[in-house]
Amino acid sequence: MPLTGNTSLIFFIGGILHRLFLFITIASLFFLASCGEARKIDELKKTVVSLEHELDSLQQENKKREENQLTNLQVVHDSVQAGEGLFQVLNRMGINDEQRRKIVLSIQDSVELSILKVGQRFYAAKDSAQNVRIFRYEANPATIHLLFLNPETSLFEYKLVSKPLVKKQSVFEGVLESGSTLNGLLFQVGIPGRMVGIVSGVLQCKVAFQHAQPGDRFRILLEESFYQDSIWISGKVLYAEFEGRVVGHHEAFRYEDPDPKSTFNAHYTASGEALIFDGLRYPLDRLHITSSFGSRIHPITGSRTMHNGVDYGSPRGAPVYAVAEGTVIKSGFDQYSGNKIAIRHRDNSTSWYLHLDKRSVSVGTRVAPRQVIGRVGSTGRSTGPHLHFGFTNAKGKWINPLTKTMIATPKLEGARLARLQVQVEEIKKELALTEAQEPQKANDSLDVNVRMRVLP
Numbered sequence: 001m002p003l004t005g006n007t008s009l010i011f012f013i014g015g016i017l018h019r020l021f022l023f024i025t026i027a028s029l030f031f032l033a034s035c036g037e038a039r040k041i042d043e044l045k046k047t048v049v050s051l052e053h054e055l056d057s058l059q060q061e062n063k064k065r066e067e068n069q070l071t072n073l074q075v076v077h078d079s080v081q082a083g084e085g086l087f088q089v090l091n092r093m094g095i096n097d098e099q100r101r102k103i104v105l106s107i108q109d110s111v112e113l114s115i116l117k118v119g120q121r122f123y124a125a126k127d128s129a130q131n132v133r134i135f136r137y138e139a140n141p142a143t144i145h146l147l148f149l150n151p152e153t154s155l156f157e158y159k160l161v162s163k164p165l166v167k168k169q170s171v172f173e174g175v176l177e178s179g180s181t182l183n184g185l186l187f188q189v190g191i192p193g194r195m196v197g198i199v200s201g202v203l204q205c206k207v208a209f210q211h212a213q214p215g216d217r218f219r220i221l222l223e224e225s226f227y228q229d230s231i232w233i234s235g236k237v238l239y240a241e242f243e244g245r246v247v248g249h250h251e252a253f254r255y256e257d258p259d260p261k262s263t264f265n266a267h268y269t270a271s272g273e274a275l276i277f278d279g280l281r282y283p284l285d286r287l288h289i290t291s292s293f294g295s296r297i298h299p300i301t302g303s304r305t306m307h308n309g310v311d312y313g314s315p316r317g318a319p320v321y322a323v324a325e326g327t328v329i330k331s332g333f334d335q336y337s338g339n340k341i342a343i344r345h346r347d348n349s350t351s352w353y354l355h356l357d358k359r360s361v362s363v364g365t366r367v368a369p370r371q372v373i374g375r376v377g378s379t380g381r382s383t384g385p386h387l388h389f390g391f392t393n394a395k396g397k398w399i400n401p402l403t404k405t406m407i408a409t410p411k412l413e414g415a416r417l418a419r420l421q422v423q424v425e426e427i428k429k430e431l432a433l434t435e436a437q438e439p440q441k442a443n444d445s446l447d448v449n450v451r452m453r454v455l456p
C-alpha cells in the first residue's frame, strides 16, 4: 500500500542534500512513519536544518546528480504472515525477480532469513521506474536493517541501525508455598516464558523438583534489554539458585565466550559442569543457521522444497565434530552431497554431515563425541561453504536436528574454565548491586520480591 504522506516529506528535503545525509534522513523518516509521532518529525526537521549547514560545501557538488533521483519515491510495506517466507512478502510488495534476488543476496549474511517471525515488517521505497531504491527490514522495534541502491554499481549497500536500548537487571526472590511450583511462580510474576524455561531447565539438572518442599527458597538474576523503556527486546538468565530442605543448595551461572554465537555460551555450575541433560555435542564451534529444517519456499526462486537438515554458515576449513559416540557408516563423495559422512549412534539414530572440504574418518571408524571428523567445505551442490547437518531416527526418518538437545562440552576446561570463574565473580558482584535496591512485591497475591536496577 503506498504511503503518499512520506513522498511529500521526502520531497521537502530530497533535492538539496548530499547522498549520505539523505540516507540517514530517509532512514529516520521511515522509522518515524511507522511510529506516527508528529513531535519527533518536528525534532527531525530541526536536525535537518542544522545538518544543512554542516553539509553546505558537500551539497553543491552532489546537488545536480541527486536532484532528480530521490525526490519521487513511493513507499510500499507489508509484513510476514503465518507460514510465509520472504519470497511471498516481497511478491506482495510488487518487487520483481531481479530485485528480489539482489535484495536477498545483499541481506542474507546479516539476517537469518529462515526464521522470520509473523508480523515482522518490510518497507521498500521505489522510484518511478518501480526499482527499489531503499529497502528496510525491522527485525524488532530497535533493530533495523537497511539496503540502499548505489546507482553507480546497481548493487545494494547494507547498513544496520541499532536503536539505543535500556538494560535492566532484576532479582526475583521467594519461597515455595504448599501446592506451588517454581515454574508456576515465575510465570505468575510475569517473567517471559523463554526465560522461565531456561531457569527450570538448568536447575532441574541438579534439583529433583518432585522432592521440593514448601519453604524452599529460590533466587534468580535476569538481565533484560528494553526499547523506549518498556518494549522488551531480549533477555538472559545470569544466575539461578535453589535452596531446598531436602534437595540441597544449587547454583547456575551464565557463561559467555567473546563470540556471541559460540556453542559454549550456556549455563554451568561454578566448577564448570554444563547444566543440560545428556545432550549431543554441537557439530561446530559457532552456530549461524542459514536454512532451517522442513518444507520451505526459496526466497529467490519461490519454488517449494523439503530441506531435510539444518544449514550452518561457516568459514571453509572450520572443524566438524561428531555429535555423539558412534560408528562411521558412510564416508564418501557424490555430486549432490559432496564429501559426506554418516555416523550411526548407539540408539540406531544416524547423524549426517554434508558438503565437507575434507573427511578425516573412514567407514568402520569408531568416533567419540566431539571428535573432529572433517572440515567445512562447499563440495557437491552448494553455493558457498556451509555444513548441512541432518539426523535420522532409528527408523530412518529425517527429523529436525534442532529438536535434539546439543551442548559443546559436558565440562569447561582450561582457558574457558578460568574465564567462567572470572564471570562467576562478576555475576556475584552484579547480584549484590541489584540486591541492594528497594524490594517490591512482584505480584499482589504471591510472596515473591523483585529488586530492579537500570544499568549505567
Ligand SMILES: [Zn+2]
Pocket (backbone or CB within 6 Å): 291, 307, 309, 310, 311, 387, 388, 389
Ligand atoms: Zn542443507
